[in-house]
Amino acid sequence: MNQKKGMLDIGIFILVVLGITLVFNLIKAPLFIMLAQAAPMLAVIVMLIFFGNRKETFLKMGVHRLGKIRWYLVAILASVPVILSFLVAWSVGIVDLPTTEHFPAGMTQVGRLFAMIQFYLGFMYLTTPLVFAFAEEIGWRGFLQVRLSEELGEKKAWLYTSMVWVIFHYPFYLNQYNEDGNVWINMVLFTVTILPLGLVMGWVRTKSQSIWPVVLLHMLINHIRSFMTEFFHQKEFGWSYIVGESGLVALVIWSLLAWMIWKNSKTEEKSLKCYIRTSRV
Template sequence: MTTDRRPLALPLTVFLLIAFGLSWLLATPLWLGDGLDHPLFMPITLAMMATPAIAALVVVFFVERPEHRARALGLWPLRPAGRLVGYLALGLVVPVVLVLAALPVGAAIGVYPADFTHFSAFREQVEAQLEAAGATGPQIPIGVLVAVQFVNVVIGAFVNLVPALGEELGWRGWLLPRLQRFGTAAALLVSGVIWGLWHAPLILLGYNYPTAPPWLGLLMMTGFCVVLGAVFGWLRLRSGSVWPAALAHGSLNAAAGFSLVFAQAGETIDTTRATILGWSGWIVPLLLVAVLFATGQFRPAPAEPTGVSGRPAS
């Protein structure tokens, strides 16, 4: 448990009011217009992802005003380099593994309609796109296109890093460490619930859980955020930096499309039960979190040694 005993009530209140208030404000055109079909849906969602970062920056610069503001947000220092690079690599790979693991688990349970051999849903989508584009000539084998998706995920993870940092600077950069005074498990749980509920403006419109009632979608999104937030929290605490968590968030978003790549054509995917969004997809990450807790991997990273001047020792 952290020894941080700075007042929390005011900073936390300001943080939540700004993060949630701005999110709902930006989502207003969706609610007054065509919902998820609004022509500005993507720009609006990208802007919404920045609201936790705005909230954290306001709190750090105008409410708490610590001496080392970048350090308070987990943006600095970028050392020790070896530790940071190692957790960045984990941040890139672990979410992809969890997304992929959810699919055979869901298929084994009977909640994910899988086609791991012919990739029929993906093939159908590719053929529809080619037909719409009027493409002619020889087609690339479907197996090659599936392999390309793995390359796209790596590229997408880094492309998504900037918008993902907009969320992670708030949830794991500022909020999680400030909740550490209540113990790691409580901090992970509360920050995960807050992260999940923050998605309400989109989830209540049917985002991520289009076949579920709005209340169930929000409940499932909150559960998902608690589970995956614990994985991101591990990366934040053990690395001492927000960057691995931000890269993990970007990697997760980039890998989400794998649920279609390996699906069976003509079948509806119930995301409350299947994929990383559904309960069957939480089994492997929960096992990972349990192992991490059992092996003491949620202990915060050791503080970097400092010299007499207070600067990091060389």
């Protein structure tokens, strides 16, 4: 692919994603805010309709490959820091369980835990975060990272995809993306936490040659955070600085993982032809 044409496609994709996200958040209607989360997928549709070879683009996105089971295990392990962050916050009293006096008669903390697990494993509560994780990842690690890797190499592709992914979330703060704490502190923490997470996800995408492990990782992070936020119902002001995908605990762990991955990954100027070739194996 001609480098100038490749960078132009990348620029158009980024502008379409960020434009849709900003406009939909400015409208402020719940439906549009929800659709803004699918902006990366909408931008991919635009690219498939108006720019480039559709079959080639589809092959590069890794949708048709499942990848090896070990990358799904890596995805599961990479989501564990969200759980650990809540446990750390619980141990120091920043978050806590609701008292049993508010429970239905006879329900214990253990009973509530299993009831919540059953609820969150329901069809709708599993498919909704899965759909939105796919709607993002088809754009980030399916389209953008693969295009950047052709032009700039794998490691830069991981980094720049993560940066665009972070910027994509900023318009959501117009609609109380995080209601706890100071919005500016939350945005800073979100930025410095999601960047290393993006590197980890980019690495998983490259090694697995499939989009599905990173979709699973993205879905697990969102779903676990939602579950733990409800489970530890009582919270002190500023709890979000510690827990979740933008808290200090996850920041430390994901930063260590990203540093090890970056340090041990060679700088590769890998052509996207490699993705197409290996996708046919």
